[in-house]
Amino acid sequence: MTRALYPFQLDPLLLTALTEDLGQAGDLTTDATVRPEDRARGRFHFRHAGRVAGMAVVRRTFALLDAAVQVTVHHDDGADVPAGTCVATAEGPARAVLTGERVALNLLARLSAIATTTARAVALAAPHGCRIACTRKTTPGLRALEKHAVRVGGGTNHRFGLDDGVLIKDNHIVVAGGVGAALTRAREALGHMVKIEVEVDTLDQLDEVLALGLADAVLLDNMAPDTLREAVRRVAGRLTTEASGGITMANLEAVAQTGVDLISLGFLTHSVPALDIGLDFEVV
Known part of the structure; x- marks a missing residue:
């Protein structure tokens, strides 16, 4: 079993990444176009086959933005999935889901690439x-x-x-x-x-x-x-x-x-x- 990542390990990294993206003024585009009461569901799809890594990051990214966002993981770390697979969904206040999109995707894409390449070498x-x-x-x-x-x-x-x-x-x-x-x-x-x-x-x-x-x-x-x-x-x-x-x-x-x-x-x-x-x- 792969050793878990704890929130105290994740939070400093994710807060730095979110702060880098949001700056001092926040998400201008989302806040200007999406109403506070709007809700949305985002589906994470692997466009190429690979091994999933980074689901704790996805969960925690949205939790830091808004605890009301519910992340449902369909394929957790270590799963090998074919192209087109939905590995997780994030549902809740649309502003938070849209604002956290890039940080969650960037890290999930990088970590899954590392896991996929490592698996091939192994x-x-x-x-x-x-x-x-x-x-x-x-x-x-x-x-x-x-x-x-x-x-x-x-x-x-x-x-x-x-x-x-x-x-x-x-x-x-x-x-x-x-x-x-x-x-x-x-x-x-x-x-x-x-x-x-x-x-x-x-x-x-x-x-x-x-x-x-x-x-x-x-x-x-x-x-x-x-x-x-x-x-x-x-x-x-x-x-x-x-x-x-x-x-x-x-x-x-x-x-x-x-x-x-x-x-x-x-x-x-x-x-x-x-x-x-x-x-x-x-x-x-």
């Missing part, structure tokens, strides 16, 4: 015992939502931020003076509950990491499948192995076949095109 990797992970390449301010969408797609989350795990990358290694120095300092500075992952670009660096015995996981960066396969052989289950860099849908399965435990993909969150979702209205 389908390629899972038969080979490999998991799909996201990265920190998320939209500023939307990380919690986007990482939730990755989980809805069947993927796993990498770090949420700089404070919940150690990933010693190539630039850290350069500044520290080498793999050994970086790993040794990290292990001396951290408590037993904090895991350490270190990025390596070559098999020689990997051998150094293995000899030190201080890491919990290794990120194998921009390695060809044959090199990855040899890296997995050398690790021999002593560390969690993660492949990253230069991986696309076209070569993802070949990477998964090398035996790595994880493949991390930045494109899950930084460059997926939004899913095409419409909101069609009727007067009630």
Whole structure:
């Protein structure tokens, strides 16, 4: 079961988005053309097939605008739906439904796109015992939502931020003076509950990491499948192995076949095109 998003996590993000849209004067168009007593029903339709993600966002967006808006979810997060499916309806005061339309649609379309793309990647990797992970390449301010969408797609989350795990990358290694120095300092500075992952670009660096015995996981960066396969052989289950860099849908399965435990993909969150979702209205 995918971990839930709580209102206290959603509200700051949604209030920022609604404030950005409404500004100081509010929804001039809606307020000028729609009477306060008018009621409407909006239907959220997937115009392309995909996996639903973001229904908590839809519910909460309208609740923040007007508690009288009733959102009925027909297909919740995790559902795979064909093109033309109505996934939810929002019914109530027409002004609130119209005003919340764009924020709800924008976020539902983005999160569903992330979940849909993640599900495709998972389908390629899972038969080979490999998991799909996201990265920190998320939209500023939307990380919690986007990482939730990755989980809805069947993927796993990498770090949420700089404070919940150690990933010693190539630039850290350069500044520290080498793999050994970086790993040794990290292990001396951290408590037993904090895991350490270190990025390596070559098999020689990997051998150094293995000899030190201080890491919990290794990120194998921009390695060809044959090199990855040899890296997995050398690790021999002593560390969690993660492949990253230069991986696309076209070569993802070949990477998964090398035996790595994880493949991390930045494109899950930084460059997926939004899913095409419409909101069609009727007067009630």
